[in-house]
Amino acid sequence: MIPFDKKTADEKSLAYIKEALESGAWSGDGPFTKKCVKWFSEQLGTPNVLLTTSCTHALELTGHLADIKEGDEVILPSYTFVSTANPYVLKGAVPVFVDVDPRTMNMDPLCVEEAITERTRAILPVHYGGISCDMDPLCALAEKRGLAVIEDAAQGVQAYYKDRPLGTIGDYGSFSFHGTKNYSCGEGGLVIVKDRQQFERAEIIREKGTNRSRFLRGMIDKYTWVDRGSSYLPSDILAALLLAQLEQWEDIMEKRLNIWNGYHVRLEDLEKQGRIERPFVPGYSRHNGHLYFIKTADIEERSTLIDFLKGRGIATVFHYIPLHSSEFGRKTGRFSGEDKYTTKESERLLRLPLWHGMTEEMVDTVASAIGEFYS
Numbered sequence: 001m002i003p004f005d006k007k008t009a010d011e012k013s014l015a016y017i018k019e020a021l022e023s024g025a026w027s028g029d030g031p032f033t034k035k036c037v038k039w040f041s042e043q044l045g046t047p048n049v050l051l052t053t054s055c056t057h058a059l060e061l062t063g064h065l066a067d068i069k070e071g072d073e074v075i076l077p078s079y080t081f082v083s084t085a086n087p088y089v090l091k092g093a094v095p096v097f098v099d100v101d102p103r104t105m106n107m108d109p110l111c112v113e114e115a116i117t118e119r120t121r122a123i124l125p126v127h128y129g130g131i132s133c134d135m136d137p138l139c140a141l142a143e144k145r146g147l148a149v150i151e152d153a154a155q156g157v158q159a160y161y162k163d164r165p166l167g168t169i170g171d172y173g174s175f176s177f178h179g180t181k182n183y184s185c186g187e188g189g190l191v192i193v194k195d196r197q198q199f200e201r202a203e204i205i206r207e208k209g210t211n212r213s214r215f216l217r218g219m220i221d222k223y224t225w226v227d228r229g230s231s232y233l234p235s236d237i238l239a240a241l242l243l244a245q246l247e248q249w250e251d252i253m254e255k256r257l258n259i260w261n262g263y264h265v266r267l268e269d270l271e272k273q274g275r276i277e278r279p280f281v282p283g284y285s286r287h288n289g290h291l292y293f294i295k296t297a298d299i300e301e302r303s304t305l306i307d308f309l310k311g312r313g314i315a316t317v318f319h320y321i322p323l324h325s326s327e328f329g330r331k332t333g334r335f336s337g338e339d340k341y342t343t344k345e346s347e348r349l350l351r352l353p354l355w356h357g358m359t360e361e362m363v364d365t366v367a368s369a370i371g372e373f374y375s
């Protein structure tokens, strides 16, 4: 049996969790959180990062910072997870969905331009599978029209656009450490804020609207309620688990890329024969091996292939139901322009197993089974 995803506890994770438990400092912003923050600051080249309870909450924080209000519009791909939309819908905004570039499944900058109205406040690029959106045209557009750029880089940790880390290119960025992601602590996230003043406000909102962070840094004598806020701090026990993964990031990345490349090479002939399509990596993107997919001819062929692979003990999955066709998406948002690719392409896409402990042999088994299906 080859599962779609599998997590295993390694020695380092167990040791760090034990250390966190024994220290008795279980709340947020403890020693392990500080180490995670230091690690990301160095990797990303900015001190303006905060650990959060999820990527969803990191995005929620940006909704407060960007002051998204009732009736504002935010532009996002329809082909994404609900968490790209929810944080802004919570603030009363209207999600305006745009079509994707079928080669990357990332938002098409031309569709974004056509979707802008006088109510538009933000553009939300999602870096699908850690393969970056084309950020230069999106940022130029945002600057020209006075819009915020908020990156959903949930899948883009340690991936790059040109030489810039994903999450650091827009005004705000977000990562996810959910169990399904490359580096995970079960549930967790990171928010990246470009502007220093905005970042200081992010610290306050994250800490229940208090200036406790400034107090802990010795900048003020006592802390108090100064702004609206919530509680977006993960426990230091989770940060311990995350740090263990971050310190092994090169190994995790290498294994994932090997699996990704293993599929890519083995499935090349099927693409050349016109039977399937493989992911496309634009020249400006350096990805992180987050996920591997193939595209079948249509939804019927995909269903038959899923069953065929299941019969061989291989688990595969697909996602997403386009948000504009979901029950709540229809109620709260609208699709701008023509749905040329989103629905059609999402129905053809099938994700293959990809996890840290997968062996070369398993990759071979999956690729051979797909080859057999098409012969």
Ligand SMILES: *Cc1c(COP(=O)(O)O)cnc(C)c1O
Binding pocket: 053, 054, 055, 056, 057, 080, 081, 083, 084, 126, 152, 154, 155, 175, 176, 177, 178, 187, 188, 189
């Ligand atoms: C996983 C994911 C999220 C949500 O992350 P959480 O940490 O679970 O909140 C948001 N957007 C995308 C594109 C994701 O893949």
